[in-house]
Amino acid sequence: MSHVPGTPVALLHGVGLDAGMWEPVRDALKRNSVAIDLPGHGRRPALTAPTSLAELAADVLERLPEKSHLVGFSLGALIAQYIARFHPDRVETLTCVNSVCRRTEDESTAVLTRLAAAESDFPATVEASIDRWYTGTSVPQSVVETTRRTLAGNDVGSFVHAYRVFATGDAVIGPELGNIHVPTLAVTGELDPGSTPDMTLRLAEAIPGARSLVVPGARHMLPVQDADVLAGAINDFIQESEGERA
Template sequence: MSRPTVVLLHGVGLDRTMWEPTAELLADRFALVTPDLLGHGRNRPAPAGTTLEHLALDAATGIPPGAHVVGFSLGALVAQYLALHRPELVATLTSVSSVCRRTPQEREQVLERLRLARTDFEAAVSASLRRWYAGTDVGAEWVGRTEATLRANDVESFHNCYRVFATADADLGPDLHRITAPAVAVTGADDPGSTPGMSRRLAAALPNCRAAIVPGTRHMLPVQRPGAVADHVTALIGDTAHA
């Protein structure tokens, strides 16, 4: 019997390598697909006017029907779009560190980060690293790898994708109730951007979703607590198979 396929979609400014700690824990049970989103890693740059639809349809070309789709941050929005518009591809949906229906204050905060990235990209990278890793037990090697990935971005392509991340939850919000795939929304208890409140909003909006808050963690759950992410993915797939 073939192994179920798990698709891992990364966050804005990152690439498939951010999934390595989590992928190591899933590889013995699942066939893994780890594409680079449009504008990231080995994929082509994201042009001006890029939308969530563009990112999702590009990712969809490598996703087989009935996959278990796991999205982190921007990748979570991509995964939700696919669950909504290409439901045949998404057997289960795991949203890790996902935003959802930002409040006006939360919207202004992310737009301010977008403005900083446009005016001082280096300062924006440093601010992201502090927001994601400050006070965590993640080793210097992984922080350095994340920094190198961020700094290697095509800056204009990064801006185009970050704009999607900053705005697309507003477009998704009214239709989230149409996502029928079994789902879980996982976030860090101390995540200042993709907050526990957002995961609870997402769980309340989707008809078949629960929220899972991981104590003592910030934004980069797949690096900081890969075991927790792998456990939630595996449990969701197992519950669905049992049902």
């Protein structure tokens, strides 16, 4: 990672993962970056009670740089949107990676079904996630195994509390998206079945002035599958936004 002066990039991972998922992206970014473990993940204490998008955002906010280019993946994207909406002074730019947005009734039903499955058979949920995220990709098996170990290592109760926020958080932040006024990029994978290209287009339409990018051939783990492409898109977006403010 090169140490370039200026506002750092802050990276928020997805449910069941940890800050380590960002290593390939951090290596390819042209600026300082910090990857933060979400509450209940990585080195943070397990979640022992139901929580909310607002509570997760408040916890993350305490550990963010004073100001950052905020990048969130999946659940991290919902948290990043919340912070950009209610604490815009802390956010230079917002990048939402593989984010859900304003789920339809069918999309909500699908994710609530996965939530129920996680509560009843967590090992099967781990395998279903790995299959949904990586099948058909050229991601090395060693990397897939690292993701599997991270997922399987979760405290099940904590995972369920976090996943419930992921399953319902878009309904919380959805009505507020029009009030986000920081430069925003929404990006997802062409083949992501859960955080679909349609959702990324919805997000870009909902946030004033936002732009969208769909990466051909990518599935949900875009930051792992196509780290160089994602890092390049983030670098270009930040540079452009800085140029517009100059």
